[in-house]
Amino acid sequence: MSFELFMQIYQQIQNVLSNNTFQDYGIIGLFLNSFLSSTAIPLPTEILTSALLIGGENQILIGIALVLGSAIGGVLNYFIGFGGNTLITKFKKKKDQKETKQKNRDRKLLEKFGWSAVFFASWIPVIGDFILISAGAKKMKFIKFLVFMVTGKTFKTIAVVYGLGLIF
Numbered sequence: 663m664s665f666e667l668f669m670q671i672y673q674q675i676q677n678v679l680s681n682n683t684f685q686d687y688g689i690i691g692l693f694l695n696s697f698l699s700s701t702a703i704p705l706p707t708e709i710l711t712s713a714l715l716i717g718g719e720n721q722i723l724i725g726i727a728l729v730l731g732s733a734i735g736g737v738l739n740y741f742i743g744f745g746g747n748t749l750i751t752k753f754k755k756k757k758d759q760k761e762t763k764q765k766n767r768d769r770k771l772l773e774k775f776g777w778s779a780v781f782f783a784s785w786i787p788v789i790g791d792f793i794l795i796s797a798g799a800k801k802m803k804f805i806k807f808l809v810f811m812v813t814g815k816t817f818k819t820i821a822v823v824y825g826l827g828l829i830f
Contacts, residue, residue, distance in 0.1 A: 672704075684710050688719065689727045696731025700784070700815075701738055702791040708822060715830040721823050728819040729812070732784060736794050736811045743798025772796045780807055781814035 684691035692710050699705040707728060714724055772779050772793055780797055783790035797807055 685713050688714065689723050692724060693727040693731040696728045697735045700732040700735025700791060702788060702795075704788055707732075708826065711822060712826050712830060715823075715826055721827050725819050725823045728823065729816050732815045732819070733812050735791075736784070736815065737808070739791050739794035740798035740804070740807055740811075743795035744801065746795070746799065772800060777806065777810050780810040783811065784815040784818045 684695040687694070692707065692714060695705055695710050696707050699707050711724060711728065715721070775782075779793050780802070783793040786793070794811065
């Protein structure tokens, strides 16, 4: 992906955020924001979470939307990694060296920290998403992956919603 294309996509994302698109849909918007942000698209969920808390939305509903959206996005990342290796080799013969270095870095993190890397992946913006993709590429056991990933995302959600709830 070229830098110009990345900047165009980033600008479009900023336009969506500045137009309050997600906020207009409340909890459903938060679910979509959470889902997209957990698929390597750097969308902050904390801004919308704060806006909904200020607006008096139920903390439990906010937490459920965040966990479900990010968990579904995490599962999507896993399956991208699980089936992505064969797709990439079919459609892309020449690998980009920078991309290969990032994948190797993510796999090293996964090998070094194992299941705890999956647990803490939700706390690490963007890189955490690539860790989940690497878990799929390594063909880690799905049920165990799901338990560690959902548990990590749940703990992060509780910390964020409770912490922001204390402020607002």
